[in-house]
Amino acid sequence: MTSQGRVRLGVNIDHVATVRNARGSAWPDPLRAALLAEAAGADGITAHLREDRRHIRDEDIAALMAGISVPLNFEMAATAEMQAIALKHRPHAVCLVPEKREERTTEGGLDVASDQNRLADYIAPLRAAGARVSLFIGHDPRQIEASARVGAAVVELHTGTYCDLVADGHLAEAAAELQALRQGATLAHGLGLEVHAGHGISFDTVAELAVLPGVMELNIGHFLIGEAIFRGLGNAIEEMRRRMDEACEAQA
């Protein structure tokens, strides 16, 4: 929990851009969604500028930087092109994410342990520019320890496997995965890293993830944008916020 006594909710608006791009039109507008998310209580906006620009585009990042009042968490691959874009816009936070062109969505965490020297060099100018650098990783202790060594301030634990197991009804495996996430969060927190979590989170999984040890922020996108079709984006965000607060209060 944060010093304000609640876990922050970052709303990822990537898939508003997915719908826009499907028709090659100007709408729905990701900035409008971000402003609506802000009005509904989002503590931050997350946007992932993929190398293939399949959803968010360069001009969306510029529009978000100019238009929103809450912090922008800029997700990107650890490439030279993306570093230059981040240094140009200077978002509040940069989250480094592994990317494969052929994947449907982010399949796993960053392999920090195998790339420590390069990542330490890569992160340094981003930190110097004032960005809170986060690494999107799995719960493997080797990756968490390496994240602390390379100078990240934050790790965002990939919750996709847990969320898929819950959605598919594999509850015993889901419980084991949740336990591994808890252990990873405890280790990261103990190493002085700020703990975030994200990917695939829905109304069914948010309560357990909002009370991971030391967790300060959840980033949630795809489910909220889908749910917005049925109940509106503001209402979907408010309901997610309510479930997070309820879980945190029940644990206190």
Ligand SMILES: CC(=O)[C@@H](O)[C@H](O)COP(=O)(O)O
């Ligand atoms: C890193 C992460 O979890 C999000 O950025 C997510 O990946 C966005 O959606 P896509 O994976 O569908 O691009």
Ligand SMILES: NCC(=O)COP(=O)(O)O
């Ligand atoms: N970093 C995770 C994120 O921003 C949202 O992921 P998803 O909810 O769209 O799967």
